[in-house]
Every structure is written in structure tokens, then in C-alpha cells.
Amino acid sequence: MVGGKAAASETRSGRGERAAARRTAILDAALDEFSARGFAGARLDDVALRAGVAKGTIYLHFKDKEALFQELVRTMLGPLIAGLEQLQASDLPIRTVLERFADLFVREIYGTRRRDVARLVITEGTRFPELAEFYYREVVARGIGAMRAMIKRAVARGEVRHEALSRFPQLVVAPGLVAILWAGLFDRFDHLDVAGMMRAHIDILLERRE
Amino acid sequence: MVGGKAAASETRSGRGERAAARRTAILDAALDEFSARGFAGARLDDVALRAGVAKGTIYLHFKDKEALFQELVRTMLGPLIAGLEQLQASDLPIRTVLERFADLFVREIYGTRRRDVARLVITEGTRFPELAEFYYREVVARGIGAMRAMIKRAVARGEVRHEALSRFPQLVVAPGLVAILWAGLFDRFDHLDVAGMMRAHIDILLERRE
DNA sequence: AGTTTATGACTGACTCGTCAGTCACAATCT
DNA sequence: AGATTGTGACTGACGAGTCAGTCATAAACT
Numbered sequence: 374m375v376g377g378k379a380a381a382s383e384t385r386s387g388r389g390e391r392a393a394a395r396r397t398a399i400l401d402a403a404l405d406e407f408s409a410r411g412f413a414g415a416r417l418d419d420v421a422l423r424a425g426v427a428k429g430t431i432y433l434h435f436k437d438k439e440a441l442f443q444e445l446v447r448t449m450l451g452p453l454i455a456g457l458e459q460l461q462a463s464d465l466p467i468r469t470v471l472e473r474f475a476d477l478f479v480r481e482i483y484g485t486r487r488r489d490v491a492r493l494v495i496t497e498g499t500r501f502p503e504l505a506e507f508y509y510r511e512v513v514a515r516g517i518g519a520m521r522a523m524i525k526r527a528v529a530r531g532e533v534r535h536e537a538l539s540r541f542p543q544l545v546v547a548p549g550l551v552a553i554l555w556a557g558l559f560d561r562f563d564h565l566d567v568a569g570m571m572r573a574h575i576d577i578l579l580e581r582r583e
Numbered sequence: 584m585v586g587g588k589a590a591a592s593e594t595r596s597g598r599g600e601r602a603a604a605r606r607t608a609i610l611d612a613a614l615d616e617f618s619a620r621g622f623a624g625a626r627l628d629d630v631a632l633r634a635g636v637a638k639g640t641i642y643l644h645f646k647d648k649e650a651l652f653q654e655l656v657r658t659m660l661g662p663l664i665a666g667l668e669q670l671q672a673s674d675l676p677i678r679t680v681l682e683r684f685a686d687l688f689v690r691e692i693y694g695t696r697r698r699d700v701a702r703l704v705i706t707e708g709t710r711f712p713e714l715a716e717f718y719y720r721e722v723v724a725r726g727i728g729a730m731r732a733m734i735k736r737a738v739a740r741g742e743v744r745h746e747a748l749s750r751f752p753q754l755v756v757a758p759g760l761v762a763i764l765w766a767g768l769f770d771r772f773d774h775l776d777v778a779g780m781m782r783a784h785i786d787i788l789l790e791r792r793e
Numbered sequence: 794a795g796t797t798t799a800t801g802a803c804t805g806a807c808t809c810g811t812c813a814g815t816c817a818c819a820a821t822c823t
Numbered sequence: 824a825g826a827t828t829g830t831g832a833c834t835g836a837c838g839a840g841t842c843a844g845t846c847a848t849a850a851a852c853t
Contacts, residue, residue, distance in 0.1 A: 410710065411623060417838075433801095495764060498768045500620065508768075509773075535787050537779075541784075547758050550764065551754075551757045554705055555753065557708070558708045559719050563727075576747065577747070577754065577788065605829095639815080639816085642815080647814075
């Protein structure tokens with residue numbers, strides 16, 4: 374059992390690594406509990422239990438319940454921003470951009486636990502003005518801005534006929550939101566083919582008929 | 584004496600009327616509190632205070648906190664269903680239908696407190712499977728069904744070129760959802776012209792360029 | 794090397810505020 | 824009067840946050 378969690382041999386990985394692993398375990402458990410019960414409904418006792426840690430340990434890593442929640446969102450959604458900036462920079466045909474965007478969404482958000490984090494932002498955002506602002510500044514404003522810039526270029530090139538789209542980039546993103554919420558609320562009654570919907574959406578925006 | 588609430592056969596301003604007024608006051612107050620703090624975060628003491636009623640009175644009208652919440656949703660969203668059914672029955676051009684639909688949405692949902700109720704369903708739905716199911720059956724399934732039927736007719740008539748739209752009626756409704764969520768989360772940073780967005784959306788769906 | 798001392802990560806029983814739900818009594822009707 | 828409706832102090836459970844104490848490991852010493 375080399376490299377077992379017991380770590381009979383320590384070398385460089387003594388306390389620091391162990392602490393980081395615990396932090397991660399707590400964040401993982403917190404995501405499960407917050408997703409299932411919401412911020413107010415989640416119990417830190419349960420988070421501790423699920424993380425295999427004593428309740429007090431949580432407070433060694435996070436100031437309080439709210440800090441744990443915010444840290445969770447930042448940790449999960451932060452890395453996503455890079456991908457956004459990247460798309461904006463490129464000067465590809467709009468169809469390619471939108472297809473990549475949809476693909477990124479389905480693979481990196483809808484298909485992962487980030488979907489639950491996104492749902493948490495949506496459902497708890499109103500009660501965390503600070504979090505909503507962070508999310509707006511770091512993700513939404515940039516995303517909308519990038520989208521708007523790309524659409525304007527595409528309109529100028531004649532790739533997109535609907536000039537109004539650049540005034541309402543939200544229209545481009547709307548189906549993604551629906552997908553996230555539908556998954557949590559109604560998928561058990563009526564499964565939604567998200568990838569198919571995104572494809573249809575792009576075809577409509579770009580006026581490809583069938 | 585069984586049908587208590589319906590028996591308003593007494594004096595014009597009898598007890599039945601007073602009771603109904605109290606019930607309404609409680610529901611109003613509950614909407615405020617649930618909207619502001621979510622289901623778990625709302626306090627019945629505050630609901631009572633806001634309604635100008637003693638806490639015990641709430642329990643004369645509603646079994647418990649959850650029943651109050653569900654009753655609130657049912658009361659506010661129930662009447663809406665009628666409007667939906669009506670649109671479905673008509674055989675108007677698709678553009679007219681969509682314009683009326685958008686108008687109905689902006690005036691009767693987005694512009695009223697029903698917007699908050701809708702947000703509550705979205706944000707709390709996962710924690711109330713029963714409510715989510717009610718909402719799916721009574722509103723979503725019917726709405727999606729009606730929309731699908733109308734789009735199919737429109738496609739057959741040549742009014743709509745995107746056949747895929749009938750497979751994903753969610754695409755038609757998506758901007759409405761975005762509007763509701765945007766209002767609660769980001770409107771203070773960046774105001775969204777909802778009516779304008781809905782108009783643009785319809786133009787895109789129906790391929791009117793500008 | 795072995796032995797001792799220092800460190801701080803970790804524990805979990807405890808405290809203390811909070812809040813859904815109750816109930817004995819009061820007010821208001823008929 | 825009796826019946827109905829309303830009240831708000833009270834209770835019991837629950838859960839966030841604390842802290843005195845434990846123990847594995849690292850550092851210092853011999």
C-alpha cells in the first residue's frame with residue numbers, strides 16, 4: 374500500500390498535503406449538501422459526516438457556513454472564466470464560436486458538478502448580494518460582453534441577420550439556463566436532450582433551415 | 584356547517600369575509616418573506632407580524648409552513664393556467680400567438696408579484712418534489728404541449744421554417760426564464776429591457792430581419 | 794540512534810440562540 | 824349563554840459555532 378492515506382512514510386507530504394486533502398473533502402461534501410438542501414437547509418454536521426471529518430475541522434478551514442458556501446462557488450466557477458476569455462479573443466466564424474460555446478457548456482458545465490454550482494448561484498444568489506455581484510462581474514458581465522462583441526462582428530460580416538441579437542446577448546445563453554433548471558426540476562418527468570436543443574438553437578439563430 | 588368558507592350567506596361583512604381577508608393578508612405577507620429569505624430562511628413570526636396577525640392565526644388557515652408555501656404557489660399560479668389553455672385553442676397566425684404570449688408574460692407575470700412566485704418555484708422546486716410535480720403537470724407540461732401543437736401547425740402552414748422548434752418548445756420560453764432570474768440577480772447592475780428582448784426573440788424565431 | 798519536547802491539526806460534547814408548532818385563555822360574534 | 828375565532832407566551836427540537844483537550848508528527852536535544 375504505497376501512498377496510502379495513512380502515510381506511514383511522510384517525506385515532504387506531511388501535514389500540508391493532508392490538510393489540503395481535507396479541505397477538498399469538505400468542499401466536496403459541502404457541494405453535495407448545499408445542492409440537496411440549499412444553503413439554509415444544509416447542516417454542517419452532515420457536511421462533516423460526509424467529509425469524514427469532525428465538525429470543528431470545518432472551522433479550521435472556513436470562517437463560517439457562509440464563507441464555506443462562497444469559497445465553494447469561487448473554487449468551482451473561477452477556472453471557467455479562462456475558457457470564456459479565450460473564445461472572445463478568437464476571430465473564428467460565428468457558427469464555429471457558437472458551436473464551441475455550446476460544446477463547452479454541455480461538456481464542462483452541464484455534464485459536471487458545475488451544473489449544481491451554477492444552480493446554487495441561481496437559486497441562492499438573491500440571498501447573497503455579494504456573491505451575485507462577484508458572479509456578475511467575473512462571469513456574466515464578461516460573458517455577455519464577449520458575446521456582444523462577437524455578434525457585432527458577425528453582423529458586420531453578414532453572418533448574422535438579426536442586429537437585435539447584439540442588444541440582447543442573453544438570448545444566446547437562455548437555453549443553457551433552461552437546461553440547468555430543467556435538469557433539476559423536470560427531467561424526471563420529461564428528459565431533455567440538451568445537446569440536441571443547443572444544436573437546434575444555433576440553427577435558429579443562424580437561420581439554417583431543414 | 585361543513586362548508587365553512589363557502590357559507591357567506593350571513594351579513595354582508597360577516598365573519599367569512601373577514602376570515603378571507605386575513606387569509607389573503609397572510610398569503611401576501613408570506614410572499615414577501617419567502618421571496619426575501621427563501622422557504623427555510625423565512626420566519627413565521629415575521630409573516631404574522633407583517634400580516635398584522637398573531638402567529639397562531641396562521642395555523643387556523645394553514646396546516647404548517649409547507650402548506651402555506653404550497654398554497655401560495657397554487658393560489659398565484661392557478662389562474663394563469665386558464666390563459667394558457669385559451670391561447671392553445673385559438674387558431675391565429677403564429678406571430679399573433681407569440682406576441683400575445685409575450686405580452687401576457689410581461690404584463691401578467693413579469694410585471695406582477697407572480698414573477699416572485701415563479702422565482703420561488705424555480706429556486707425551491709428541487710426541495711419540494713411534490714410542488715415541482717404539481718407545477719410540471721399543471722403549468723409546464725400543458726404550456727409545452729400547447730406550444731408544441733401551435734408550432735407544428737405553424738410549420739405545416741409554412742409560418743415557421745425551423746421544424747426543430749416543435750421538438751424543443753423550451754426554446755420559445757427560455758427568454759422568459761432569463762428575464763425572471765435576471766431581474767432578481769443582476770438587474771441592479773445592468774437593467775434588462777424585457778419587452779424589447781421578447782420582441783427581438785419573436786423576430787428571430789420568425790425570421791424577420793431588420 | 795533514541796528520547797524528549799513542541800506544535801497544531803483534529804476532535805466532539807457543549808452552549809446558546811432561534812424558530813416551528815401548541816395551547817390555555819381572551820375577545821368577539823350570534 | 825354558547826360558539827367561534829384569535830392570541831401570544833411557551834416548549835422542545837434543532838443546529839451553528841466554540842473550546843478544552845487529545846494525539847500524531849516534527850524538531851530539538853543527547
